[in-house]
Structures are given as structure tokens and as C-alpha cells.
Amino acid sequence: xxxxxxxxxxxxxxxxxxxxxxxxxxxxxxxxxxxxxxxxxxxxxxxxxxxxxxxxxxxxxxxxxxxxxxxxxxxxxxxxxxxxxxxxxxxxxxxxxxxxxxxxxxxxxxxxxxxxxxxxxxxxxxxxxxxxxxxxxxxxxxxxxxxxxxxxxxxxxxxxxxxxxxxxxxxxxxxxxxxxxxxxxxxxxxxxxxxxxxxxxxxxxxxxxxxxxxxxxxxxxxxxxxxxxxxxxxxxxxxxxxxxxxxxxxxxxxxxxxxxxxxxxxxxxxxxxxxxxxxxxxxxxxxxxxxxxxxxxxxxxxxxxxxxxxxxxxxxxxxxxxxxxxxxxxxxxxxxxxxxxxxxxxxxxxxxxxxxxxxxxxx
Amino acid sequence: xxxxxxxxxxxxxxxxxxxxxxxxxxxxxxxxxxxxxxxxxxxxxxxxxxxxxxxxxxxxxxxxxxxxxxxxxxxxxxxxxxxxxxxxxxxxxxxxxxxxxxxxxxxxxxxxxxxxxxxxxxxxxxxxxxxxxxxxxxxxxxxxxxxxxxxxxxxxxxxxxxxxxxxxxxxxxxxxxxxxxxxxxxxxxxxxxxxxxxxxxxxxxxxxxxxxxxxxxxxxxxxxxxxxxxxxxxxxxxxxxxxxxxxxxxxxxxxxxxxxxxxxxxxxx
Ligand SMILES: Nc1ncnc2c1ncn2[C@@H]1O[C@H](COP(=O)(O)OP(=O)(O)OP(=O)(O)O)[C@@H](O)[C@H]1O
Ligand SMILES: [Mg+2]
Numbered sequence: 230x231x232x233x234x235x236x237x238x239x240x241x242x243x244x245x246x247x248x249x250x251x252x253x254x255x256x257x258x259x260x261x262x263x264x265x266x267x268x269x270x271x272x273x274x275x276x277x278x279x280x281x282x283x284x285x286x287x288x289x290x291x292x293x294x295x296x297x298x299x300x301x302x303x304x305x306x307x308x309x310x311x312x313x314x315x316x317x318x319x320x321x322x323x324x325x326x327x328x329x330x331x332x333x334x335x336x337x338x339x340x341x342x343x344x345x346x347x348x349x350x351x352x353x354x355x356x357x358x359x360x361x362x363x364x365x366x367x368x369x370x371x372x373x374x375x376x377x378x379x380x381x382x383x384x385x386x387x388x389x390x391x392x393x394x395x396x397x398x399x400x401x402x403x404x405x406x407x408x409x410x411x412x413x414x415x416x417x418x419x420x421x422x423x424x425x426x427x428x429x430x431x432x433x434x435x436x437x438x439x440x441x442x443x444x445x446x447x448x449x450x451x452x453x454x455x456x457x458x459x460x461x462x463x464x465x466x467x468x469x470x471x472x473x474x475x476x477x478x479x480x481x482x483x484x485x486x487x488x489x490x491x492x493x494x495x496x497x498x499x500x501x502x503x504x505x506x507x508x509x510x511x512x513x514x515x516x517x518x519x520x521x522x523x524x525x526x527x528x529x530x531x532x533x534x535x536x537x538x539x540x541x542x543x544x545x546x547x548x549x550x551x552x553x554x555x556x557x558x559x560x561x562x563x564x565x566x567x568x569x570x571x572x573x574x575x576x577x578x579x580x581x582x583x584x585x586x587x588x589x590x591x592x
Numbered sequence: 593x594x595x596x597x598x599x600x601x602x603x604x605x606x607x608x609x610x611x612x613x614x615x616x617x618x619x620x621x622x623x624x625x626x627x628x629x630x631x632x633x634x635x636x637x638x639x640x641x642x643x644x645x646x647x648x649x650x651x652x653x654x655x656x657x658x659x660x661x662x663x664x665x666x667x668x669x670x671x672x673x674x675x676x677x678x679x680x681x682x683x684x685x686x687x688x689x690x691x692x693x694x695x696x697x698x699x700x701x702x703x704x705x706x707x708x709x710x711x712x713x714x715x716x717x718x719x720x721x722x723x724x725x726x727x728x729x730x731x732x733x734x735x736x737x738x739x740x741x742x743x744x745x746x747x748x749x750x751x752x753x754x755x756x757x758x759x760x761x762x763x764x765x766x767x768x769x770x771x772x773x774x775x776x777x778x779x780x781x782x783x784x785x786x787x788x789x790x791x792x793x794x795x796x797x798x799x800x801x802x803x804x805x806x807x808x809x810x811x812x813x814x815x816x817x818x819x820x821x822x823x824x825x826x827x828x829x830x831x832x833x834x835x836x837x838x839x840x841x842x843x844x845x846x847x848x849x850x851x852x853x854x855x856x857x858x859x860x861x
Contacts, residue, residue, distance in 0.1 A: 333771050
């Protein structure tokens with residue numbers, strides 16, 4: 230598929246020292262739903278603003294549909310943005326807000342009216358056309374902002390944390406709606422979020438950012454199952470990270486730390502004596518009996534049992550002192566009694582294929 | 593803030609006393625104006641009680657007094673042009689303060705605000721010196737320049753404060769939707785600061801209309817209304833002056849109603 234957006238070697242520094250975006254390379258295919266994910270201050274918004282034209286890169290280039298737009302002002306770019314605070318024009322009605330971009334295109338009145346109407350209908354707000362922004366609820370404002378951005382039929386829709394101001398229920402509903410809208414419109418969506426669940430649910434591809442750089446880009450399952458670093462492993466989903474030393478690389482890799490020996494799948498690039506990090510997802514652990522003849526038995530003490538509705542998280546501690554998490558789905562009989570209680574010892578088994586090994590410098 | 597202290601007082605001394613206090617404050621503010629209006633219709637040459645009957649003759653005399661009419665016209669002329677000048681200079685200055693970063697910006701802001709706190713006499717004398725130095729002929733035009741200088745800060749502070757509160761994302765959103773910078777200004781920024789501009793312009797107008805100290809130094813032979821009234825005071829307050837005062841009160845009420853209406857229609861869909 231052809232690339233609609235080509236970001237090549239883009240960097241942006243503020244005030245000569247804050248490197249907000251650092252040599253980013255990213256191509257986005259037409260119609261893709263891409264999420265920029267990362268902690269606060271990692272440069273997501275800055276990267277998005279360079280696509281919109283509000284910010285110019287210090288170096289590198291941005292191409293849109295093959296055309297270099299690096300230094301083109303926002304009003305000459307075929308992209309539209311949904312702002313985090315929606316930025317609705319307070320002096321205009323919902324319909325006028327939506328129609329603003331069409332009026333700038335000098336379309337005739339009838340055409341504008343028709344397109345505004347259908348955009349409002351698409352977001353389920355036909356009845357609110359004549360309301361002022363301050364007469365709308367947060368969720369309704371969000372929809373107006375969305376309608377305003379898509380009514381111009383841009384090639385790319387940019388969304389900066391579009392759902393962050395909504396409460397949890399509305400947010401989940403809007404996630405689904407946005408996804409449907411993406412399918413229906415077929416245009417490219419680039420969304421910023423720092424909510425990993427949101428990113429996993431919505432995206433075709435997630436770009437995890439770390440200090441202005443791309444830590445890893447891939448499909449949600451790529452990132453979840455094959456994280457490139459412990460940073461990604463702990464940012465996308467939850468991971469137990471254990472530090473240790475490689476003791477042997479014959480017949481799979483053996484990893485050891487004080488009181489714990491793990492057998493992992495063979496992996497190139499490791500040699501005995503090397504320091505390494507092992508990451509294990511909490512839901513990949515099985516609870517076994519104390520004397521079980523299994524590989525990779527991990528002994529801990531349960532500190533807390535946290536009820537999550539459909540699952541239970543055991544917050545445990547290794548003998549060496551680190552926190553170790555285990556998630557258990559509750560079965561149909563919802564038998565909490567089978568799980569160890571706080572203060573009790575517990576043994577987990579981790580299958581070799583559930584352990585991801587990283588070199589220490591990958592952190 | 594106002595509401596809590598109001599509640600506090602109300603609960604302390606009770607609604608009756610509170611009501612009386614309100615009445616006293618209103619009386620203090622408006623009794624003089626009421627006296628002015630009543631005596632403008634009183635059929636007597638002197639300001640003494642009891643009232644001696646209703647008449648419109650002071651208004652007739654007023655319209656026959658060409659000096660007074662000229663002064664009234666001059667005041668309108670000066671206030672209108674001085675206001676226009678403060679808006680034309682003040683709005684861009686407020687934008688410069690809000691948008692641009694330049695060395696000495698804080699100093700610039702302080703300097704713009706200074707004429708407002710400077711006594712009118714100082715502004716008047718200073719400008720008189722300058723105009724003499726530059727060989728200007730004194731007249732209504734020099735008064736206009738003087739007023740605009742003294743009142744510039746009114747417009748700058750009001751518009752600047754509004755700009756500071758304006759969400760900058762609105763302008764980015766407009767640009768994102770294809771608005772060129774001038775379109776963003778006229779369709780997005782201006783409607784949102786309109787009430788601040790109108791409000792400060794009206795205030796400028798009123799302040800200029802009854803300004804005396806600066807006018808005193810900068811006007812040549814021409815009289816503005818307050819100067820005229822002041823000069824006739826040597827002969828005591830005539831009922832005619834009361835009639836002018838009443839007309840000005842009426843005009844002010846119309847202006848206020850107009851501004852309230854304009855600001856309202858700004859908020860309606
Ligand atoms: N206009 C600016 N001037 C100076 N520094 C800036 C500016 N904009 C962003 N920065 C800095 O650049 C870095 C990246 O900012 P950015 O807004 O892109 O982060 P973000 O990933 O969107 O974070 P968040 O999740 O908190 O929104 C931060 O350190 C920020 O302080
Ligand atoms: Mg951000």
C-alpha cells in the first residue's frame with residue numbers, strides 16, 4: 230500500500246536544549262489507524278503538530294501524499310485535527326463550527342448546509358445543530374469537534390488525546406465509535422494517547438515513543454507479544470521485569486538470579502556471563518504445587534489479592550524482595566477460594582516461551 | 593467573592609438593615625443626578641426649594657444658545673475622534689503585547705499604562721510644551737491627540753486582558769480548517785474580543801467627553817462642553833446647565849443600553 234505520510238529524520242528542539250522529537254522516521258499507509266503512544270513529555274503532541282503545520286521541524290522532512298509539506302502553513306495542508314480541549318469556536322453554533330472549514334473553501338451555501346447536516350448526523354448530533362458550545366456536554370462537544378474535522382474530507386485526521394476529557398464509560402463507547410468512523414470514512418487516522426489500552430483496542434499500528442524517539446512501531450499484538458525492549462514490555466501491558474545473568478546458551482538460554490533459574494527459548498546475541506533482563510507477563514504465569522517437576526518454578530509470597538471483576542491480580546514478593554504480579558482469570562464458578570490468600574506462599578511456573586529476554590542496555 | 597461577603601453581611605445584620613444600606617448607597621450615588629434632572633424642569637431661576645412648577649423653557653433656551661450648542665458639538669467631535677484614535681492605536685498595541693516577544697516588553701507595557709495614572713495636568717503641560725516646540729497650532733485637533741494619549745491605556749489594558757484569556761488553540765483550529773491569517777482574525781479573534789473593544793471605546797468616549805485638565809492646556813479658542821460649563825459657573829449654576837446635564841444623562845443611558853444590547857447579541861446564537 231502506498232504511504233500517505235512520510236516523516237523522514239524529523240527533529241525538533243525547543244529553546245536550544247529540550248529535544249522534543251529526535252530523528253523520527255515514520256511512514257504511514259493510506260487508510261491506516263496509527264497511534265502515537267508514550268508517557269507525558271515524550272514528544273507525541275509535537276510530532277502531531279508538525280504534521281498539522283503548527284510546528285516546523287529543525288531538520289528532516291514531512292511529505293503528505295508524496296508532496297513535501299515540511300514548511301507549508303496549516304491552512305494549506307489537507308489534514309485536519311481534533312484538539313485535546315476541542316477548541317470549539319465559542320461564539321458560533323455547533324453547525325457554524327462544523328461549517329467553518331467549508332466556508333473557507335468557498336463552497337456554496339446549499340452544499341455547505343448539506344455537508345454540515347450529514348457530518349452532524351454521522352456523529353449523532355443533528356438535534357444540537359443550533360446549540361452554542363457552552364450549551365453542550367463534554368461528549369457532545371467532542372462530537373462537534375470530530376464533525377468539524379471530518380467535514381472537509383481530509384486525507385489524514387489527526388487526533389490529540391481526543392478522549393482524555395471524557396469519563397470512563399463514554400470513553401469506551403467513543404473508542405468503538407471512532408473505530409467505526411475510521412472504517413466508514415476510510416481515511417488515515419493518527420491519534421495521540423498515553424492510554425495503552427486505548428492504543429491496543431483502536432490501532433492498526435502503535436508507535437511507542439520514548440524521549441522523542443520511536444522505541445518500537447508495530448501492530449498491537451507485535452508490541453504485546455514481541456516487545457523490543459523492557460521499556461515497551463512494561464509500557465504496553467504489564468510485565469514483571471527480573472534482572473540477572475546469562476549462565477549458559479547451550480540448549481536454550483539459562484538465566485539466573487539469586488534463588489531463581491529460568492530456562493528461556495534460544496535467542497541469538499547472548500553469551501554466558503552477560504547481564505540481562507527477563508520480562509514475564511502476569512497472565513502467562515500458572516500456579517503450581519510447591520514440589521512440581523516443571524521448568525521455571527518461581528517461589529513468592531502473596532502480599533495482596535486485588536479483585537478486578539473478571540480476574541484477580543496477586544501482588545507477590547520474590548524472596549529477593551522485588552514485586553511480582555500474577556493475573557488469574559476467574560472461571561465460571563468464580564472460585565476465589567482456590568487462589569492463595571495474602572501472606573501465603575505461592576509457586577508459579579513460567580513456560581520458556583512466555584519469557585522475553587533483553588540485553589541490559591535495552592532499557 | 594462579592595457574593596460571599598454580601599451573604600456574610602446579610603446574615604450578620606439582617607435583611608432590613610442591609611436593605612437600608614443599599615438604599616443609602618443608591619441615594620448617595622444618584623441623589624445629585626436626581627436633583628439635577630428635577631431642577632432642569634423647575635420653573636425658577638434659582639436652585640431653591642420648594643419647586644415652583646414644571647417648565648421646558650430651559651431646554652428652549654439651551655437650543656437658542658449657540659455657544660453652548662457649539663461646545664456640545666465640539667465635545668462630540670473630540671470624543672469621537674479621540675476614541676477612534678485610541679482604538680486604532682490601542683488594539684494593535686494590545687496585540688503586540690500579547691503576541692510578540694521583544695526586549696523591553698514589560699517596560700513597554702508599563703509605559704503604555706503610565707498616562708492613565710499620570711495627573712491630567714502633567715499630561716496637559718507636557719503635551720502643550722511638545723506642541724509648542726513642534727509649532728502646532730492649538731485647537732480641537734491637539735485636544736484629540738492629548739485625549740487619545742491619556743486614554744490609550746484604557747483600550748490597551750481591556751483588550752490585552754481579553755486576549756490573554758482567549759484560547760490560542762482557537763486560532764490554530766481556524767488555521768487547521770483552512771482559514772488564512774486575516775480570516776482567522778476577522779472570523780475568530782475579532783468576535784471574541786469585540787465586547788472588550790466596544791466596552792473600552794465607550795469608556796474612552798465618556799472619559800474624553802468630560803475631560804477638563806488636558807483640554808484646558810491644549811485647546812485654543814474652542815470650548816468643549818465641560819469647559820463651557822465651567823466658564824459659565826462664574827455666574828452660578830443656571831437651570832440651563834441642568835438641562836444640558838439632563839440631556840447628557842439621557843444620552844449616557846442610551847449609550848449604556850446600546851453597549852449592553854451589543855454585548856448580549858454577541859452571546860446569542
Ligand atoms: N512550545 C514549547 N516550548 C518549549 N518546550 C516545549 C514546547 N512544546 C513542547 N515542549 C517540550 O517538549 C517536550 C515534548 O512535549 P510534547 O507536548 O510533545 O509531549 P507529549 O508527549 O505530547 O506529552 P503529554 O502526554 O504530556 O501531552 C516536553 O518536554 C515539553 O516540555
Ligand atoms: Mg500532548
